[in-house]
Amino acid sequence: MRISVLSLHTSPAAQPGQGDAGGMNVYVDQSVRALAEAGHRVDVFTADPGGLDGSGGNDGDRVSTGTGADVGTGDDNGTGGHDSTRMEIAESITLHHLPTDAMTKDELADAIDELAQLLNDHPDFRAAEFIWAHYWISAEAALRAREITAESSLAPSEPAHADRAFEPDRVRVPIAVSMHTIGAVKNRDSETNHERPQRLQAEERIAAEADLLVAGTPVERRDLISEVGAEPDSVVIARPGVDHTLYRPGEKSAARQRLGFGDDEAIVLYVGRMQFIKGTDVAVDALAELRERDPHLASRTRGILLGAASGVDPRTPAGAGGRPATVSSTYLRSLTSAIAAEPSVEVRLPVPAHVLVDYYRAADVLIVPSRSESFGLVAAEAASSGLPAIASAVGGLPEIVEHGHSGLLIADHNPRHWATAIETLLRDEELRRELGAHAVDRAERFDWGCTVAAVLDVLPDPDAVTAHKATADAGSRPRSAALGAY
CATH class of the missing domain: 3.40.50.2000 (Glycogen Phosphorylase B;)
Known part of the structure; x- marks a missing residue:
């Protein structure tokens, strides 16, 4: 399966423990490796202001996009005419950097429509059969990109490309979301009101519109239901893992x-x-x-x-x-x-x-x-x-x-x-x-292979998701029919 993983505000190649890099970076890095080990092709997308590795520069190789133009030439390279960089971080895993002018996480949050368009214009993102978004910024961008695709399918503004016929009933790609942190929960637990209203409102929309929500623990599942209004049958528990080949007792x-x-x-x-x-x-x-x-x-x-x-x-x-x-x-x-x-x-x-x-x-x-x-x-x-x-x-x-x-x-x-x-x-x-x-x-209970298996095992069937598209657009898609029993 071709999978797109979104970690827009922070790159999985960034050093955890500084800036906006933390446990989520480890989670994304290790889970995409587990997906690749399971035989899937993974494209990871970031718009980290620090570049591919979050350090302030782009160290990825500039490579051909397969359209006859090298990335970074300024030519139309299949990414909307924008420069882009990418690097192969492991076999079957490519990390892509989306070019924006945003210099902070908050600025990225204010540029979600731009991020969605960059994703929608990217051929590797369009090839995805499943999208896994991490954190609310990525989830909002993924849902908006899907809306753009639906809008262009319903009312094409230009003739179909010769190599890709117009498909008004194209299968709708399922989107899973891992929040990692929930704004309302952070406010509740810290007894503060520091989280932006934009985030709080977005997380409620994400809970209503994503095909699957991934919780790391039963506690997080309860929080998704009680704090952001997620329907119980839309949430799967997938405990994070540990790299046991590295983290083991030593002298x-x-x-x-x-x-x-x-x-x-x-x-x-x-x-x-x-x-x-x-x-x-x-x-x-x-x-x-x-x-x-x-x-x-x-x-x-x-x-x-x-x-x-x-x-x-x-x-x-x-x-x-x-x-x-x-x-x-x-x-x-x-x-x-x-x-x-x-x-x-x-x-x-x-x-x-x-x-x-x-x-x-x-x-x-x-x-x-x-x-x-x-x-x-x-x-x-x-x-x-x-x-x-x-x-x-x-x-x-x-x-x-x-x-x-x-x-x-x-x-x-x-x-x-x-x-x-x-x-x-x-x-x-x-x-x-x-x-x-x-x-x-x-x-020993924490294993990355089990993490990704728990998500993949309950993915909505693409045909079922497409069949319910009309009710989804009306805001009433029955999740239980789309997701099946857990």
Whole structure:
């Protein structure tokens, strides 16, 4: 099957842990590889302002589009006459970059009609038999592109091409959507109102119009139904996976030597973007609280924040002592001050996966203090590597961390409670070892092959989708008939 995967606001080739790159980038990268391994041909589309790899430049090879003109020549190359770049990221997987003037995620959100037209004009997107969109921006663009196709089929404005006859009843390609985060849920869990009304309204439309919604956990499924009005039979649960060939237990001392940690140090690890929703402030405040209650333990503890500020260019020079550079956000300014005041905390920039696994192996405990988390891939990767986590009891994290068996769950974000949990695990090596062993066993359930199979197994039949097109256009398409029983 020919599959188009949309990750428009952030490229799956970008380094997770900085800017707008996080667990979703890993999800897209690993799931498209699993699709290819299952025998499918995958085209991935991004409009990441940082380019194909999210770094600020396009490193992809300029290649022929098969229409007689090389991409980047300015000729009509089958992509609406625009320049474009692409690169082969693995066998049967091509990553395409759509050219826009948008420089931020918000600007991309305001350019959805443009993105939809770029997709509709792209021959590889038009060849798709199934579309899997990630995040609301991609989903909106995919649905709008389908509308453009339908409009042009109903009322062609120019003669049909000689090599492609006009097909008014052309099969409507099914669209599946993974939200990854839901705006209403982020507002609810963080007790804020930070998400744009545009996003909140769009997610309700997506829930009503997409052929399939993909939830990572039963909790996310309930949120899709209760918060954005999804019909229950339109939502399938497909738990994310872990690359078990990479994330597996390893020798702790060797990993510490490679990373420059001493064998007698206690290492508390935080992995991810530094932002309010991820609870980075809770991690820093908990380590400061640990110093207040147990100065001796704190004196041999290193709190490693492995990540960069969300939305901040990772190439921006850090401040003195490796501290993050000051940024305009009130939250990040406050966080920067807290980090500077706590001597045990060290900020390190994000690292590739083959280095990240060394951090998991070298650390004593992972902390995941998120205020909202649809799943929590970092916790799953750490678990597979044998590292127990202290995590917030929110979203999908309880799917990964079984309290008292494979880690610890904290019901609030009070730094004192987090400091108590950190102190408990750092002082009990046997407990850490036991929790880590159970974490490895629990992580076995997370498999990318199973993730994509769960989605493909319930795809709407294209003929059924086409048969219901008239009612869909009227806003009353019966989902259960299109999707079948789950």
